[in-house]
Amino acid sequence: MQGRVEPTPEVFGRDSELAALRGLVAADRRAGAVLLAGAAGIGKTALWEAGLEMARAAGRFVLAARPAGTEAGMAFAGLIDLCDPVGPEDLADLPAPQRSALEVALLRAEPLRGAAPGPHAIALAFLNVLRGMAAGQPLVVAVDDLPWLDPLSVSALTFAARRLRDEPVAFLLARRPGSPSPLELVLAPERLEVGALDTNALRRLLASRLAMFPSRVLLRRIVDVSQGNALFALELGRSVRRGGVPAGNPDMILPTSVEDALGARAVALIPGVRRLLLAVAPHQRPHSRNARGRRRTGHRRRRVRRRRAGPRRIQGAGIPSPPGGRSGEPVRTAGASRGARRYRGCGR
Numbered sequence: 153m154q155g156r157v158e159p160t161p162e163v164f165g166r167d168s169e170l171a172a173l174r175g176l177v178a179a180d181r182r183a184g185a186v187l188l189a190g191a192a193g194i195g196k197t198a199l200w201e202a203g204l205e206m207a208r209a210a211g212r213f214v215l216a217a218r219p220a221g222t223e224a225g226m227a228f229a230g231l232i233d234l235c236d237p238v239g240p241e242d243l244a245d246l247p248a249p250q251r252s253a254l255e256v257a258l259l260r261a262e263p264l265r266g267a268a269p270g271p272h273a274i275a276l277a278f279l280n281v282l283r284g285m286a287a288g289q290p291l292v293v294a295v296d297d298l299p300w301l302d303p304l305s306v307s308a309l310t311f312a313a314r315r316l317r318d319e320p321v322a323f324l325l326a327r328r329p330g331s332p333s334p335l336e337l338v339l340a341p342e343r344l345e346v347g348a349l350d351t352n353a354l355r356r357l358l359a360s361r362l363a364m365f366p367s368r369v370l371l372r373r374i375v376d377v378s379q380g381n382a383l384f385a386l387e388l389g390r391s392v393r394r395g396g397v398p399a400g401n402p403d404m405i406l407p408t409s410v411e412d413a414l415g416a417r418a419v420a421l422i423p424g425v426r427r428l429l430l431a432v433a434p435h436q437r438p439h440s441r442n443a444r445g446r447r448r449t450g451h452r453r454r455r456v457r458r459r460r461a462g463p464r465r466i467q468g469a470g471i472p473s474p475p476g477g478r479s480g481e482p483v484r485t486a487g488a489s490r491g492a493r494r495y496r497g498c499g500r
């Protein structure tokens with residue numbers, strides 16, 4: 153049995169990161185854990201997917217989850233994804249209370265006498281599934297965007313990770329900068345900082361994804377403005393296309409932030425779709441009450457700093473003017489919500 157195989161786009165550059173991932177999943181290495189850490193759009197998922205592909209090629213069985221912010225409140229959503237390729241035969245040897253607890257958590261069975269199983273039974277069953285499967289084939293347990301894993305799945309994974317010893321189970325995690333998950337504290341993974349892509353990698357990325365072959369000068373501009381961020385570079389490439397600017401024109405105006413580049417795309421959507429996206433976009437990231445509290449404090453501090461700093465200049469490249477101001481004109485944004493500020497002007 154093998155995990156779901158999806159075509160993975162080619163990864164450009166990243167030689168040292170790919171070597172570390174190859175080492176993690178190598179057949180002669182039993183356990184181990186790697187965390188891919190880096191900014192939004194920098195290329196963590198691209199590497200994470202490459203790691204899964206290497207794992208499969210090295211004969212490992214892959215259990216993977218890519219949680220989304222909108223699913224962080226769904227009980228065991230991550231565990232369900234991780235166990236998607238786990239069949240009834242993998243559960244057959246579990247003691248009955250564990251098997252039934254896991255089957256209920258995975259929404260494969262009704263709760264016995266209507267009572268929800270306890271988290272301990274579920275986590276223990278998951279641990280024993282990992283042990284049983286790893287006895288037949290080395291495993292990789294992989295979670296992208298770790299902060300969006302629902303808390304019950306985090307607990308089950310952390311419980312299992314704490315108890316795995318010599319079993320051939322490797323962990324591959326990815327997340328943006330922020331506070332570590334309890335799972336990381338247990339695994340103490342090798343941390344790979346995913347940084348800027350170099351010019352050659354960005355050139356190949358633009359060529360393969362957009363069939364774009366910019367002049368040296370324009371490529372330099374894209375590298376400088378994107379600071380090696382893959383997603384941003386792709387958006388800049390699309391902006392060049394949309395603007396109909398000849399790819400050799402070095403004087404063209406490029407959006408100066410990824411929000412500006414993406415905002416220009418949002419503006420191009422039909423109004424209904426745009427309004428819907430703008431309504432849901434600010435709610436993407438789940439946060440605990442504590443995080444909300446910290447964020448509120450942070451907002452207050454930033455508001456005070458902004459008031460002291462005076463009006464803020466909004467770069468207008470590719471973005472329609474914000475309400476009450478012309479593009480590039482100083483406007484005050486204090487008082488608007490974070491989401492509203494980020495998506496300013498796009499909803500019109």
Ligand SMILES: Nc1ncnc2c1ncn2[C@@H]1O[C@H](COP(=O)(O)OP(=O)(O)OP(=O)(O)O)[C@@H](O)[C@H]1O
Nearest residue numbers: 162163164166191192193194195196197198382383
């Ligand atoms: N080294 C690379 N080679 C080829 N394509 C890449 C590379 N790095 C990133 N990309 C592409 O750039 C885009 C953004 O990368 P990716 O989704 O991996 O970023 P990310 O760090 O996971 O962002 P987020 O934090 O938002 O999840 C994707 O389309 C991805 O396939």
Ligand SMILES: [Mg+2]
Nearest residue numbers: 196197296297
């Ligand atoms: Mg990602």
